[in-house]
Amino acid sequence: MKSVTKFVKVVTNMGHRKIPESTISRLFVYLREIASLANMNIRTISSGELGERLNLSDAQVRKDLGYFGQFGVSGSGYDTNELKAALEKILGKNKTWNVAVVGVGHLGSALLTYPGFKEHGLNLVAAFDSDARKIGKEISGVTIEAFENMPKAVKNNKVSIGVIAVPAQRAQEVADKFVSAGIKCILNFAPTSLNVPEDVKVKDVDLSRELETLSYFLAGKK
Amino acid sequence: MKSVTKFVKVVTNMGHRKIPESTISRLFVYLREIASLANMNIRTISSGELGERLNLSDAQVRKDLGYFGQFGVSGSGYDTNELKAALEKILGKNKTWNVAVVGVGHLGSALLTYPGFKEHGLNLVAAFDSDARKIGKEISGVTIEAFENMPKAVKNNKVSIGVIAVPAQRAQEVADKFVSAGIKCILNFAPTSLNVPEDVKVKDVDLSRELETLSYFLAGKK
DNA sequence: CTTTCTTTGTGAAAAGTGTTACAAAGTTCG
DNA sequence: CGAACTTTGTAACACTTTTCACAAAGAAAG
Structure with a gap:
């Protein structure tokens, strides 16, 4: 895999547009699932697969993530380790x-x-x-x-x-x-x-x- | 006080239009407050006053109640005892x-x-x-x-x-x-x-x- | 009784949230 | 490389819920 420069906006709530509380709540659900996948050495997952595991639509998953930046790769999906790190940062999981x-x-x-x-x-x-x-x-x-x-x-x-x-x-x-x-x-x-x-x-x-x-x-x- | 015939539709969810779950949740809040008011011998309350006590708009209160019928009196508001009884019926408070x-x-x-x-x-x-x-x-x-x-x-x-x-x-x-x-x-x-x-x-x-x-x-x- | 004030009930508008649909980006395979 | 396929990101649409706004109903006061 080539190392490619990516213009990924990993900024926490960038354009300060308002984010539904239900989205935040789902992000935690994504994080749980993604962490478990990463742990099982599954490296990538598509919004469709992720949604299926969580009883959500693929579009819902993409839209929720879209509030915070672009984390996916067209054609293959999301890198579980990257997404896990990004979600942890967004959600303040690293703080007490x-x-x-x-x-x-x-x-x-x-x-x-x-x-x-x-x-x-x-x-x-x-x-x-x-x-x-x-x-x-x-x-x-x-x-x-x-x-x-x-x-x-x-x-x-x-x-x-x-x-x-x-x-x-x-x-x-x-x-x-x-x-x-x-x-x-x-x-x-x-x-x-x-x-x-x-x-x-x-x-x-x-x-x-x-x-x-x-x-x-x-x-x-x- | 004169006894007056009223055309109040105290029917439980009459026109089977769909009622938001958030409305149901608020009805319980109204009931708590109304019960407390009735207990303090306050006989009537307007949607505005009730809303103020609960951090809700007057319109929200009226609309929520409106799903189930017409319980108020123009110019004076809601009779606490009547509304309490109506809410208890709507919400199934009498059952176990x-x-x-x-x-x-x-x-x-x-x-x-x-x-x-x-x-x-x-x-x-x-x-x-x-x-x-x-x-x-x-x-x-x-x-x-x-x-x-x-x-x-x-x-x-x-x-x-x-x-x-x-x-x-x-x-x-x-x-x-x-x-x-x-x-x-x-x-x-x-x-x-x-x-x-x-x-x-x-x-x-x-x-x-x-x-x-x-x-x-x-x-x-x- | 009439005027003035208050408050309801409810359409219509606005805001919020989720779904659909598709161009663009990336992958896979011959 | 090029064709076929997959998947993202998002704009447009649809649906839900809240807020606005006002006519109608009743109360209050003279």
Whole structure:
């Protein structure tokens, strides 16, 4: 194979056109699959094959990748190692972030023992609660601190992501404190919609709503 | 207040036009808020006020409700008690369903103790695993059974919803068995996309993907 | 009762997202 | 090399969802 100069735009979101969140979500799926292919020593794959493995159309795959540059080769497809590297760069897979959890109840403690954070480059470095009986206890190597200490701890530990695992009534209060502590990225497990400044990203995870949607589907069935 | 005959079409999805899933999801949010308002003895609310509380536009609120009928009164808004009742009916809040979980690992056992199921009319009646050491154990009143018994148990217990809480590699196999046992509604926690017949509804809950999206957001920031 | 104000319900426009289709680029093979 | 084949990247189209905008309905006030 000849070494050829390529005009590949491996720039991360170049023309700052808006990229659908669904595209981002699929890129992670592509990355998983591509990594597995690269691992199996499969060197190239076409958008058609990739799409087939993931229940997506070939055009969808190409369009999604197209938002970020030109990674393919006409006639043969995508180089798995190259695409893997490109996706990792685009998706920030090479970086890690510190995470703090507020609320160490049922859900909060489950999160503290959930291995998925670490697997995705997220380090759970601090946990807070306002229940005096919980303060000082340790779960998975993290000592629970008083909620009042949160802003200071966020700064000291360079926390980038705040997780809200408190009841709905207290969620906004926690969000406000996160925002004033400089947090730009919140993962919200409380079933309520938060008001935050524009530059703060909130990701809602609402299992209740998922369950509710299911029962709506069934309600229609019978 | 005079009793007035109203020509309100309180029919559940009347003209069988297609309703966005996002609308359904928001209806649950409206219901929560409306229930809370009704509880506080607030008798009416306008689409504008409701939207403001939920970070949605007034038009969005009206359009969502408009899919199901006419619930408002020009000039004054929506009667909270009426709307609450209507939404509960539309969303099947008055019904309950039986649920079975396959996979009693880290996540599966957390689900078995999660109170949210019951709160939404979902009864966790059975749990399955293929690890012999787990079979026979009891969590939250549910005895873990062998995976092979699942189809029979699904029929005996009139299970409507199957929950997949196994690793990705085994998820499709479990889905297939659910489908052949007659399940029409699957809640999938495995980070993989399932192939099922058209008439089966799959709801994916993929915390990994949510976390990944967060780190993409942060990757762009710095 | 009439005027003024508020708010709904809903077509029409706009924005967002996915699909189709095809020229251009690259590969394969005789 | 040239013909036949494969696959990309993207522009145009189609579909979905949200926003806009306004007539009509009712409320409020005099």
